[in-house]
Amino acid sequence: MTAFTIVNGQIYTPGLAIVDAPQPSTPLGGDTLHVALDVSGNGQLSLSPSDDAPTRFHEITLFLTSSEKEKNLTISNGTSIESENEEAPYVGPILDLEPTSTVKHVNWIWPECFVGEGDGDSDSARGNYNISMHQAFRWNGTDYYTVFDLPISVSNGIEESDDRADCALLENQYEPGVMAASNQSIPGQPWVGEGSDTVVIDDENNAQRVKSVKGMWWVVVGLVFCTYTSGCTL
Numbered sequence: 001m002t003a004f005t006i007v008n009g010q011i012y013t014p015g016l017a018i019v020d021a022p023q024p025s026t027p028l029g030g031d032t033l034h035v036a037l038d039v040s041g042n043g044q045l046s047l048s049p050s051d052d053a054p055t056r057f058h059e060i061t062l063f064l065t066s067s068e069k070e071k072n073l074t075i076s077n078g079t080s081i082e083s084e085n086e087e088a089p090y091v092g093p094i095l096d097l098e099p100t101s102t103v104k105h106v107n108w109i110w111p112e113c114f115v116g117e118g119d120g121d122s123d124s125a126r127g128n129y130n131i132s133m134h135q136a137f138r139w140n141g142t143d144y145y146t147v148f149d150l151p152i153s154v155s156n157g158i159e160e161s162d163d164r165a166d167c168a169l170l171e172n173q174y175e176p177g178v179m180a181a182s183n184q185s186i187p188g189q190p191w192v193g194e195g196s197d198t199v200v201i202d203d204e205n206n207a208q209r210v211k212s213v214k215g216m217w218w219v220v221v222g223l224v225f226c227t228y229t230s231g232c233t234l
Contacts, residue, residue, distance in 0.1 A: 013148040015135035029156025033108045040102035041191045058136035060094040066129045073170040089165030113167035
């Protein structure tokens with residue numbers, strides 16, 4: 001069971017990034033997977049920090065993972081294909097997108113294996129996934145590496161297109177144990193202050209409860225960082 005802290009529609013992660021879209025457990029499809037990330041802490045963080053800044057990003061990478069399908073697909077791994085004649089099947093370095101914007105818009109073209117309607121059968125790649133966000137960052141002078149999983153459902157229609165890459169070009173080994181071992185706990189959330197109203201969502205039944213934050217910390221439950229807020233029991 002996982003809970004998310006949402007303030008004014010924004011999802012706060014165990015790191016410096018704030019997710020503007022999508023919302024947890026959203027059914028997705030269409031031409032692309034769209035992820036919007038605020039990388040400024042709602043205006044509190046410089047887009048061009050010095051190398052020795054006490055709080056700054058090092059890197060953000062994104063993957064699409066599924067324990068049901070045992071899949072791990074690259075959305076953005078921090079690299080890009082340099083050849084002018086070859087288009088990368090994944091998105092380039094996230095922090096380099098829209099250099100003057102505090103919100104980075106990731107538009108990842110769904111690969112071929114997701115073409116179809118509904119959840120698909122047992123042999124289909126379609127179904128329940130996590131957008132797995134890996135953040136390397138420095139907060140108050142200490143470096144951290146955290147992983148945050150945002151559940152979505154690949155269940156809306158995705159049409160065939162010549163732009164869709166072969167899924168084999170994006171697949172990585174699915175190693176949940178290695179991923180869990182890389183997670184680090186952080187002692188708080190950089191951008192959520194006390195007294196903030198939050199929506200805590202139970203992603204098993206989509207029940208929503210409004211809470212007031214009176215202190216927050218992040219812990220690891222499986223592969224997902226969960227929030228413990230006042231009165232929230234996981």
